[in-house]
Amino acid sequence: MNELKYYSSIFLRRLHYFLIISVIISAVSIIAAFTLPPAYESQTRLLLEGPQIPSELAASTVMVGLAEQLEIIEQRLMTRANMLDVARSQQVFEDIQTMSADGIVEAMRARTTIQKGGTSRKPTPILTISFEARNPSIAAGVLNEYLTLIERQNAEFRTSRAGNTLEFFQQEVNRLGQDLNTQSARILEFKTRNSGALPESLEYRLDQQATLQEQIRQIDRDTTTLRNQGERLVQIFETTGQLGANEGTRLSPDEQRLQEMQTQLDEALSVYSPENPRVKMLEAQIKQVEDRLASRTATEKPETNTPAQSLGSATLNLQLSEIETRISMLQEQREDTASRLTLLEESLARTPANTVTLDELNRTYTNIEQQYNTAVDRLAQASTGERIESLARGQRISIIEPPAAPNQPTKPNRVLIAGGGTAFGILAGVALIFLIELLNRTARRAEDIVKHIGVRPLATIPYMRSRSEIFWKRLIKVTLYLLILVGIPLAIYAVHLYYLPLDLLADRAMNKIGVRW
Numbered sequence: 001m002n003e004l005k006y007y008s009s010i011f012l013r014r015l016h017y018f019l020i021i022s023v024i025i026s027a028v029s030i031i032a033a034f035t036l037p038p039a040y041e042s043q044t045r046l047l048l049e050g051p052q053i054p055s056e057l058a059a060s061t062v063m064v065g066l067a068e069q070l071e072i073i074e075q076r077l078m079t080r081a082n083m084l085d086v087a088r089s090q091q092v093f094e095d096i097q098t099m100s101a102d103g104i105v106e107a108m109r110a111r112t113t114i115q116k117g118g119t120s121r122k123p124t125p126i127l128t129i130s131f132e133a134r135n136p137s138i139a140a141g142v143l144n145e146y147l148t149l150i151e152r153q154n155a156e157f158r159t160s161r162a163g164n165t166l167e168f169f170q171q172e173v174n175r176l177g178q179d180l181n182t183q184s185a186r187i188l189e190f191k192t193r194n195s196g197a198l199p200e201s202l203e204y205r206l207d208q209q210a211t212l213q214e215q216i217r218q219i220d221r222d223t224t225t226l227r228n229q230g231e232r233l234v235q236i237f238e239t240t241g242q243l244g245a246n247e248g249t250r251l252s253p254d255e256q257r258l259q260e261m262q263t264q265l266d267e268a269l270s271v272y273s274p275e276n277p278r279v280k281m282l283e284a285q286i287k288q289v290e291d292r293l294a295s296r297t298a299t300e301k302p303e304t305n306t307p308a309q310s311l312g313s314a315t316l317n318l319q320l321s322e323i324e325t326r327i328s329m330l331q332e333q334r335e336d337t338a339s340r341l342t343l344l345e346e347s348l349a350r351t352p353a354n355t356v357t358l359d360e361l362n363r364t365y366t367n368i369e370q371q372y373n374t375a376v377d378r379l380a381q382a383s384t385g386e387r388i389e390s391l392a393r394g395q396r397i398s399i400i401e402p403p404a405a406p407n408q409p410t411k412p413n414r415v416l417i418a419g420g421g422t423a424f425g426i427l428a429g430v431a432l433i434f435l436i437e438l439l440n441r442t443a444r445r446a447e448d449i450v451k452h453i454g455v456r457p458l459a460t461i462p463y464m465r466s467r468s469e470i471f472w473k474r475l476i477k478v479t480l481y482l483l484i485l486v487g488i489p490l491a492i493y494a495v496h497l498y499y500l501p502l503d504l505l506a507d508r509a510m511n512k513i514g515v516r517w
Helices: 002-013 015-035 066-077 080-090 101-111 136-193 199-240 253-271 277-299 307-390 414-439 446-453 467-499 502-513
Strands: 040-049 112-118 123-133 396-401
Touching: 015 414, 015 467, 040 066, 040 136, 066 112, 066 123, 066 136, 080 101, 080 136, 101 112, 101 123, 123 136, 136 307, 136 396, 199 253, 199 307, 253 277
Parallel strands: none
Antiparallel strands: 040 123, 040 396, 112 123
16 A cells, blocks of 8 residues: 555656646647648559460560569669659649759659559569659659659560560571571582592492402403413414414314413413412313424424424514513503502591591581571561561460559548657656656655664654645746746647648658658
8 A cells, every 4th residue: 555655646646747648749749640731542543464375385584483574673763763754744842943853753652552462472463552642643653653654664675675585596597597698618628538438338339449449450460361261372383383274284182172271371360360170180281282283293203394384483473572562551450540549548548537528527517507506496486476466465464453643642541640649748758757756866765764773763754844845846837837838838839830831741751851741
């Protein structure tokens, strides 16, 4: 009970603090509630529609996500240049001629509210834009300007991006076409320089090599045959003194047998090698016949040279000369064939390296050709996408709720401001009293003396003020109350009358701190 009386007395003694704080805050809030300028808020809603043509048939090249598209719209709209142009064209502020550019931009951004539908992870294609102004027409006019800017900037953004994509692929097609022509010229130049050693003609040159080698072997066989023929003619002439039946003499059976075996030997040598058993057998038989003819000639009496023998000697020389001529022609033919074979073998030796180089050139050409074909295909897609955007058949912005001029102010809520300010003043006064008492450590009761120094006083004598002290104290309180109740309204009225109207002052303050009621 004593504690309650004690705190009640403290509250009564500090009542003037409570009254001062609560009255000041309540007065300011009431004045603010009825002097704040009315604000009219207009609102519009936008819808981001999908492409008008199905993507399966023709796709646009401007591929922007929904969240990114909404962010692009907001950032492009809230640029400094746009804020200044809209504020000046709509005369949003009464004193706009005296306001700085930074002040205009800050005030416009503070009055503009942009809300995106859905959440950050799952946005919806709806954008709500609202603007707060001093009269309904200005609010609706600003939103109409915003909508014009959004539609124009969105169209410019999409057509510009589609045009840049088309230009890029046009440049790529031109560049890859030039690279393709350059690589084709390199391949042609390489093939021209190595026309005789290309992998395409390898099989033909191998066949030609085998043919030339067979020709050389045949020439060698023909040469050997001619040489053997000449040697046999000499042997026959030396043995018989005659060349054959063409001389008008009849050959003996052994001589006829010898000619037949010589013919068979020539045919066998054209087919078989000298080491072949058939060739060896024919040579042995020829040797036996020659030995037999030689022994028979030796037993016969040699005869003097007859006119027939002289004619045979001349014929022998003529045939040997003819054989030598043919051998010489075969040697020339062999040299020509050998030189051709050498060149062919050189080209065959260069073919593997040329194959590697040509394969590398062809691979590079194939890669460039693939890139070129891909670029041409994408150029066609980019051309289609640019056409879609130029005709506004891609993603576009639709107005589902156009801006309208509000019929009544939306802000401020004067009752809420006045009532809230008064309640806050009461709470602030009570809190001030408790704070003063909490910080005041002066001993004012016997319990305080016992608590601080541990000594209980015998008696307590209250302080007795004189009549003059009571008078002056009451006079000071009354004067303070009068100053609060009269002075503050007078000061506010003087500011309103001689400096700046309170509505404009409040509006400027809200613009400065970026807060709207």
